[in-house]
Amino acid sequence: MDLKERLKRLNSIPKITPTHPSPIEASGSEEPLARRGEGGGDLRERLNRILQPEKVYRKREILPIEKLVEGQVISTSEGETFRAEESFPSHFRYGEMTLTEILDIPAYPAHLLLRDDRLRELDFRKALFLDTETTGLSGGTGTFAFMVGLGFFQGDQFVVHQLFMRDYSEEKASLSILQEILDSYQFLVTFNGRHYDIPLLETRFILSRRSSKIREMPNFDLLYPSRKIWKGAFENCRLVTLETRLLGMEREDDVPSEWIPSLYFDYVKTGDARKIHRVFYHNRMDILTMVALAGRIHLIYHDPQAARPRKGVEHFSLGRLFWDHGNREKAITCFETALNRCDDELAWEVMKWLSMAFKRTGRNEKARSLWEEMMEWPHKRDGHPCIELAKYYEHRLKEFEKAIAFVDQALAMTPSHREREIALLLERKQRLLKKKDGNANR
DNA sequence: ATCTCTTGACTCAATGTATC
DNA sequence: GATACATTGAGTCAAGAGAT
Structure with a gap:
């Protein structure tokens, strides 16, 4: 029997309107398979089930997406793609600041941080916030x-555009729009976008x-x-963690990024946008959080008092950042604030940095009193204050015997594996002993 | 899971500073 | 000016961390 003949015979079987539910409905059915004709042997029905594409049942x-998300289908020479659009007014408040306030913070040296x-010359008006x-x-x-x-500032609004490929074939159109937008901005703002x-x-x-x-x-x-500012302040430095713990924002209908x-x-398989539309929300929140975070970094660096860092560790990190950038007075202020707000674990490190900052800015007496304070700690963490006091007594006061005593204390608390x-x-110690002897012989 | 850079710890060399 | 010491910068390596 050739193919034509077989098709003819198949077509001669009277057409029966399917009485069984759609695959979707069937999946929730309690009816046993056998009774639904699964083993019944009705060839037309079975063929219908096999040959009809799922989408016909689900149609x-x-x-x-066009019905669930506000936006429009954009036509380009490369084809079509979907673009969601949302605008936020200048008084829109996200976290502690409004969008205008974020724009109004004076420029700070972003080039030093990165x-x-x-x-x-970073200017948020010329920057494109990007998240994929x-x-x-x-x-x-x-x-x-x-x-x-x-995301970008346009007039007194912040606008979020989301280019969305309804199918892989729409990539070219999406990229052509992206390319055009990139060409009209000077800076990119991202979160881990670099890598x-x-x-x-x-x-x-x-x-x-x-x-x-790009x-x-x-x-x-x-x-x-x-990371430089908030590492150690929270459990990690992921965008969502900073959003919740730093900016105090909570997402209402988010999807975990791994989904x-x-x-x-x-979505590509079914064309049904009911679940994917939450990804638009997720992406929009990421963009808004980036704006708020950029503002926060801006502010905390420009004016730490106005940014009101809450934790000692934030002041400490900021202090080290200022120190690295050569702003010694701001660094010392941060270390001092950090010292008043942190636990003992961190206080030791802060005191090390603060004492060294005092030393390097010529405030030797302040440095000394900090080292002496560290010497009083019941659980000393390392020989830092001993060594510094030994240097102080050797070079400033020329009291070699006292210096030797501090070296001995440092030796006593240094674990044996730290050979160097x-x-x-x-x-x-050898050098100090020589100096001491030289003094005695004079 | 994958990728890749940053960070911190460490060492060594070069430079700066204080003292005689 | 010579010397000794402190400080700083550069180079290396391993571990950690973020994106979906």
């Missing part, structure tokens, strides 16, 4: 950025044979300054 239940001189949602973390050529969230979003997008641009300036743009990546790839795969430290202490 009436599909809610496209070690990129091009950020000297992707089909995975691996970042290889198989990973798509199916959503690119872009994630930017390389990923660059790969996508290359694969679609497009040139892009890699060359000065990037104010908030992760690094955040995002599978939500997108489901011990060797240095012994060398110091």
Whole structure:
């Protein structure tokens, strides 16, 4: 029997309107399979079930993205893509500051925080806040950025555009729009974008044979300054942690980021946007948090008192940052505040930094009194104050015997495995003994 | 899970500073 | 000016941390 003949015979079987539920309905059915005709042998019904694509059954239940998310389908020479749009007025408050307040904070040396001189002129009005949602973390050529969230100040509003690929085929159109937007901004603001979003997008641009300036743009990546300031203040420095613990914000209907790839795969398969629309919310929140965080970093660096850091560790980190940037007086103020607000564990480190800051700014008596205070601690952590006092007595007061006593104390508290430290202490002691003898012989 | 840079600890060399 | 010591910077390595 040839194929034509077989088709003819199949078509001659009278058509029966399917009485069984759709695959979706069936999945929730309590009815045993056998009674639903699974083993019944009705060929037409079985063929219907096999041949009809799932989407035909589901069609009436599909809610496209255009119906769930405010935005529009954009036509480009590369095809269509979807763009969600939302605007926030200047008085919109996110965290402690309004958007206008964030814009009004005087410029601070972002180039020092990121070690990129091009950020000297950073201006949030010329910056594009960028965050992508992707089909995975691996970042290889198989990973798509199916959503690119872009935030920018426009007039007295903050606008968020989200380029969304309704299908993989819409990537070219999305990238062409992205390329245009990138061309009209001078700076990029991201969170870990330097090692994630930017390389990923660059790969996508290359694969679609497009040139892009994304890699060359000065990037104010908030992760690094955040770590510098808040490392140790919270359990980690993830964006969501900073959002909750630092900015005091709570998300209402968020999706965990690890769900995002599978939500997108489901969306592409079914075309139903009911679950994926929460990813728009997730991405929008990430962008707004970046703005608030950028403002916070801006403020805390420009005016620590106004930013009111709550924890000692924040003041301590800030102090080290100021010290590194050569702002010694601000650093000392931060260390002093940190000392009043931290536990014993941190206080030891703060006292080390503060005493050294006193020493290097010529406030030797203040330094000495701190080292002496450290010597009174019941659980000394290291020989730092002993060694510093030994130097002080040797070079400032020329009291070699006292200096030797401090070296001995340092030796007593240095664990035996720290051989180099011990060797240095012994060398110091030898030198002091010589000096002492020289003095005695004079 | 994957990737890759930053950070901190450590060492060594160069430079700066104080003292005789 | 010579010397000794302190400080700073550069280089190396391993571990940690963030993105979906």
